Each structure stands twice: as structure tokens, then as C-alpha cells.
Amino acid sequence: MKYTLKKFVSMIVTLVVVSLCVFLAFNVLPGDPAVRMLGLEASPELIAQTREQMGLNDPFLVRYFRWFIAFVQGDFGTSYSYSVPVAGLVANKIPITLTMGLMAFVITVLISIPLGIVTAKYENGILDRIINVSNQIVMAIPPFFSGILITFVFGLILRIFTPGGFVSYTEDMGRFVRYLFFPSLAVALPKISMTVKMLRGSLIDEAAKDYTRTAYSRGNNTNGVLYRHVLKNAMIPVITFLGMALADMVAGSIVIEQVFSIPGISRILLTSISNRDYPVVEAIIMGIAVIVIVVNFLVDVIYRIVDPRIGIE
Amino acid sequence: MEIILDVTDLHIEFHDHETPEVAVHDFDLMLGKGEIVGIVGESGSGKSMSALAIAGLLNRKTLTKSGRIMFDKHDLLTCDRKTLRSYQGDEISIIFQEPMTSLNPVKRIGWQVEESLRIHHPDIDKKIRKMKAIKMLKDVGLENAADVYNMYPHELSGGMRQRVMIAAAMIGEPKILIADEPTTALDVTVQAQIVDLLKKINREKGTSIIFISHDLSLVNQLCQRVIVMQKGNIVESGKTTDVFTRPRHTYTKKLIAAIPKIDLNGDGDMA
Numbered sequence: 414m415k416y417t418l419k420k421f422v423s424m425i426v427t428l429v430v431v432s433l434c435v436f437l438a439f440n441v442l443p444g445d446p447a448v449r450m451l452g453l454e455a456s457p458e459l460i461a462q463t464r465e466q467m468g469l470n471d472p473f474l475v476r477y478f479r480w481f482i483a484f485v486q487g488d489f490g491t492s493y494s495y496s497v498p499v500a501g502l503v504a505n506k507i508p509i510t511l512t513m514g515l516m517a518f519v520i521t522v523l524i525s526i527p528l529g530i531v532t533a534k535y536e537n538g539i540l541d542r543i544i545n546v547s548n549q550i551v552m553a554i555p556p557f558f559s560g561i562l563i564t565f566v567f568g569l570i571l572r573i574f575t576p577g578g579f580v581s582y583t584e585d586m587g588r589f590v591r592y593l594f595f596p597s598l599a600v601a602l603p604k605i606s607m608t609v610k611m612l613r614g615s616l617i618d619e620a621a622k623d624y625t626r627t628a629y630s631r632g633n634n635t636n637g638v639l640y641r642h643v644l645k646n647a648m649i650p651v652i653t654f655l656g657m658a659l660a661d662m663v664a665g666s667i668v669i670e671q672v673f674s675i676p677g678i679s680r681i682l683l684t685s686i687s688n689r690d691y692p693v694v695e696a697i698i699m700g701i702a703v704i705v706i707v708v709n710f711l712v713d714v715i716y717r718i719v720d721p722r723i724g725i726e
Numbered sequence: 727m728e729i730i731l732d733v734t735d736l737h738i739e740f741h742d743h744e745t746p747e748v749a750v751h752d753f754d755l756m757l758g759k760g761e762i763v764g765i766v767g768e769s770g771s772g773k774s775m776s777a778l779a780i781a782g783l784l785n786r787k788t789l790t791k792s793g794r795i796m797f798d799k800h801d802l803l804t805c806d807r808k809t810l811r812s813y814q815g816d817e818i819s820i821i822f823q824e825p826m827t828s829l830n831p832v833k834r835i836g837w838q839v840e841e842s843l844r845i846h847h848p849d850i851d852k853k854i855r856k857m858k859a860i861k862m863l864k865d866v867g868l869e870n871a872a873d874v875y876n877m878y879p880h881e882l883s884g885g886m887r888q889r890v891m892i893a894a895a896m897i898g899e900p901k902i903l904i905a906d907e908p909t910t911a912l913d914v915t916v917q918a919q920i921v922d923l924l925k926k927i928n929r930e931k932g933t934s935i936i937f938i939s940h941d942l943s944l945v946n947q948l949c950q951r952v953i954v955m956q957k958g959n960i961v962e963s964g965k966t967t968d969v970f971t972r973p974r975h976t977y978t979k980k981l982i983a984a985i986p987k988i989d990l991n992g993d994g995d996m997a
Contacts, residue, residue, distance in 0.1 A: 502870075543965070579727075604947045621824065621827045622827065622832040623824050623827040623829065624828055624829055624831070626783055626822070626828070627822065627828045627829065627830070627894075628830070629783055629814070629839075630781055630783055630814055630815060630819065630820045630895075631814060631815035631819075631841045631842045631845060631894070632812065632813075632814040632815040632816060632842060632843060632845045632846060633811075633822065634811060634843075637845070642830050642833070645832050645833075646830070646831065646832055649832075649881075720832055721831075721832060721878040721880070722831060722880045723880070
């Protein structure tokens with residue numbers, strides 16, 4: 414419990430530091446938001462007045478705290494280019510991107526763990542060799558390209574899904590998930606290869622340890638040793654990796670949305686960056702940062718459950 | 727004395743390199759019921775290899791074994807894996823040199839102590855299994871057995887872990903306990919305690935023990951018979967008192983001479 418509390422406090426501290434960095438970064442960027450909002454023809458008086466209204470003349474820390482408190486309350490500011498609250502702008506986009514990231518994660522776990530076990534169990538067997546070679550190939554293909562290949566194979570040749578036929582979760586949850594499966598797969602593929610490779614190595618390392626011999630000496634068969642003893646130990650480094658991979662896959666989904674024309678965060682992020690629509694960009698970056706930090710916290714908590722040696726002084 | 731284990735012409739060869747390497751050459755051992763036999767020799771003499779072979783733990787593909795290991799009318803070298811497994815942990819148990827690493831770091835002590843029972847006697851009720859495990863932990867000298875039951879290996883010292891290993895090995899009341907240098911990694915005081923514990927187990931449960939060590943004074947304290955090994959061969963064997971007072975082979979003489987001080991009137995249970 415003490416360990417979890419410690420990790421929780423450290424998560425909050427990290428969040429504050431990250432938010433400070435994000436806010437600072439957007440303050441030193443060139444471009445006056447007041448000018449952006451009013452246009453270049455606006456009179457200097459009007460610009461000065463608007464700056465005052467927007468609170469842009471207040472000291473840095475005052476602006477930061479105002480922004481931070483509003484942020485925690487769900488007020489992400491007003492979009493400069495659309496003049497609507499950022500929250501409303503991203504609210505129905507975030508679930509799409511997040512679902513994709515989570516689906517990619519679930520696919521990664523469901524495929525890579527059995528494959529990792531099989532490759533380690535039949536080390537140097539035919540299946541192991543085939544999987545190892547395909548791993549090397551898959552790892553080298555970036556998701557946006559495998560996305561194109563998947564669209565071609567599953568969308569155009571096999572016609573399992575309709576490319577561009579995205580259905581929002583508000584309309585039909587089933588079709589939404591079915592459509593997102595393929596882009597999620599594209600995001601997951603390189604992570605699957607890495608996880609398989611990692612779990613295989615970890616399992617083989619653990620199988621050579623002394624406690625494995627003890628397990629055999631008690632009358633365990635190979636499966637007993639593998640599932641009751643070795644797997645839990647071997648999962649420890651893999652959990653760390655999967656935690657990082659989850660955060661990475663949420664971010665990776667943004668790129669893939671473009672390939673599969675999914676109206677997630679990506680489009681609004683790209684336009685906001687080119688329009689210098691800072692509140693929107695800030696909100697999205699903070700969103701990703703929050704996901705990464707929360708996932709790290711969860712990994713720490715799971716870690717403690719799997720490995721009792723952690724967190725004991 | 728009833729013979730419960732009969733090893734004849736055990737021969738172990740490694741094939742890791744171009745020329746095969748003989749690890750054990752024609753090893754013979756007859757183990758009586760309730761007897762403690764010591765195997766001594768320096769590192770690489772083949773004593774641990776022989777022990778692992780008897781425990782059925784030598785299964786590498788780069789290794790060939792021949793000879794016979796007769797136990798309960800079966801040859802453990804040639805019988806099917808299922809038969810071998812049915813003995814492992816139930817009739818033949820083993821404890822190792824490295825108590826620090828021989829336990830699974832992420833499993834609770836109780837779970838590990840109970841494992842043999844769970845595998846060989848799944849019909850035993852969970853509560854009874856737990857009771858047996860706690861009693862076993864008490865028997866091996868762990869006072870706070872109920873607490874230890876819920877602990878993880880890293881919370882225990884080396885001596886305590888070796889006691890846990892012994893508890894786990896003994897829970898199925900095996901006929902044979904193989905102790906492969908069980909005290910080498912421990913402090914001298916703890917060594918003596920472990921040797922006393924093995925004596926107690928032998929006396930109270932009648933378990934036959936194969937005690938492997940390079941520490942001749944411990945062997946002298948504990949074993950009725952001793953086998954001296956060198957480079958995979960048995961160079962001398964017989965009653966411990968005879969071998970230690972009148973060593974015939976020069977290697978045995980050297981081993982005895984190498985010990986700073988040896989108490990030849992040791993307090994071993996000389997049967």
C-alpha cells in the first residue's frame with residue numbers, strides 16, 4: 414500500500430512537471446495568439462486590448478496556474494481558429510484514437526504472449542525459426558506501410574472491411590470496433606514482433622535458472638515448469654516493455670488514422686499545428702502525456718503484484 | 727539391510743565438444759533403507775553429476791547415460807518420463823548447493839513447500855496441505871512457520887532458505903533424500919545446524935540420504951559409508967571410519983591431509 418501511495422504521489426509530481434514544461438514550451442514559441450485571432454490588419458490598440466482580455470500580459474506563473482486549474486476542471490481553453498472550446502473539439506475524437514491504441518495493445522498481448530511461449534518452448538524448432546524470421550521482417554516495416562498493405566490485402570482483395578468506411582462509435586459500436594481492428598493491427602505488428610522476441614529470450618534465460626531444476630525435481634512436467642514457475646518470472650521485463658509500448662501505440666495510432674481515413678485526433682492535431690492553434694495542440698499533447706504517465710503508474714502497480722521483491726527496502 | 731537403490735555401471739558422457747568427455751565412469755552405489763552414504767571428491771569429480779542422474783535431472787541432449795539405476799523395480803535411466811516423474815519429489819527428493827537461487831523468487835514459500843503434494847497427491851484437501859506444510863516448516867526448525875508460509879524467498883536468509891528447501895523436499899516423505907553440497911554456501915554455524923537437521927530426519931523418518939560434499943569432516947559426522955570420487959571414477963569406498971582412519975588410495979590420503987584439522991572421533995551416528 415505504501416509503495417502504491419509513493420508511486421501515486423510521484424505520478425502527480427510528474428504530471429505537474431510535464432504540464433509546466435508543455436506550458437512553458439508554448440509560451441516561448443513565436444507567434445502572438447491575439448494577432449492570430451484578430452488577423453494581421455487589426456489595429457495595435459485592439460491587439461493590446463485583446464491581449465489584456467486574454468490575460469496574456471499576466472506573469473508567467475499566474476497564467477500557468479490559471480491554465481492548469483482550468484485544465485484539471487476539463488476546460489482546455491478556446492480554439493483560436495474555431496473560437497469554440499477545445500474540450501468540445503476533441504471530446505468525440507479522443508475515444509476513437511484511444512480505442513485504437515487500446516485495441517492495438519490487446520492484440521499485441523493476445524498474439525505475442527502465446528507466440529513467445531511457443532518459440533521458447535520449441536527453441537530452434539521449425540516454428541521457432543519461421544517466427545523468428547517473420548519477426549525480423551515485421552519489425553522492419555513501419556506501421557503506416559503495413560497499414561497500406563493491410564488495406565490492400567484485407568480491404569481490396571479479401572474485402573473483409575471497406576477502406577474509408579469508418580463508422581463512429583456513436584452510430585454502431587460493433588462496426589466501429591470491426592473497422593478499427595485493421596488499423597490497430599497495423600499499429601500492433603511491430604510491437605508484436607518485439608514482444609515475442611523479448612518474451613522468448615526472457616523465457617529461455619529463466620528456464621536456465623536454478624529454481625527451474627528445483628521445479629523439475631518435484632515431479633513437474635515441462636508445462637508445469639513453464640506455466641507454474643518460469644512464465645511469471647519471464648513476464649517481469651516484458652511488462653515494462655508492454656507499458657512503454659501501450660503509450661507508444663496510442664501515439665502511433667495518430668499516424669495510422671491518416672492511412673485509414675479515421676476522423677480521430679490526427680487531423681485536428683495537424684491542422685492545429687499549422688494554424689498555431691496552441692490551446693488545441695496543448696490539450697492533445699497533455700492528453701498523450703497523461704496517458705503515458707498513468708500507464709507508467711499502472712505498470713508500477715502491476716509490477717509490484719508480479720514481483721514481490723520490488724519496493725522493499 | 728533392505729536395499730532401496732541400486733546403481734550399477736553408471737556412465738555419463740558429454741558431447742558438447744568434438745571429443746566426448748566422460749563425466750562419470752562406472753559409478754556403483756547400493757543404498758540401504760535408512761542409510762546415509764557420503765560421496766566426496768573435488769570439483770569436477772563427477773559426484774554432483776551422479777546425484778543429478780539419480781534424481782532424474784540430467785536430460786540434456788548433449789549428454790549420454792548408460793548403466794542402471796534401479797529403484798522400486800524400475801530402471802530410472804530407461805523407464806518412461808511419466809514413471810520417473812511419479813518418483814521425483816515424492817519418493818526421491820533432492821536439495822541443492824545454492825539455497826539463494828534454488829527457490830522461485832516470485833512464489834510464496836508455502837506454495838513451494840506444498841508443490842510436491844499438489845503434484846503427487848492432488849486429492850489432499852487444501853487446508854490439510856497447508857497444515858502439513860506449516861508442520862514441515864516447524865520440523866525443519868523454522869519457529870515462525872505460519873509467517874514463513876506467507877513469505878517470499880528474498881525475505882529469508884540463506885540458512886532459512888535451505889531449511890525451506892529441505893521442508894519442500896521432505897513433505898512427501900520420500901524414501902531417498904539427495905543432498906548435493908547442501909551446506910557449501912552457508913556459514914559454518916549454519917552448516918552444523920543443517921547437518922544436525924539431516925541427522926534428525928534420518929533418525930525420525932528413516933529416510934535414506936545421499937550426502938554429497940567436499941567437506942570430509944561433515945561426511946565423517948554424518949555418513950555411515952563413504953564413496954571417494956576422482957575425475958569421474960570411484961577410487962575408494964567403504965565404512966566411513968575405515969576409509970578415514972586407513973585410507974588406501976593416495977587421493978583419499980591427500981583429501982584427508984588437505985583438511986586443516988579433522989575430528990576422526992566425530993559424533994556421527996556410526997551404525
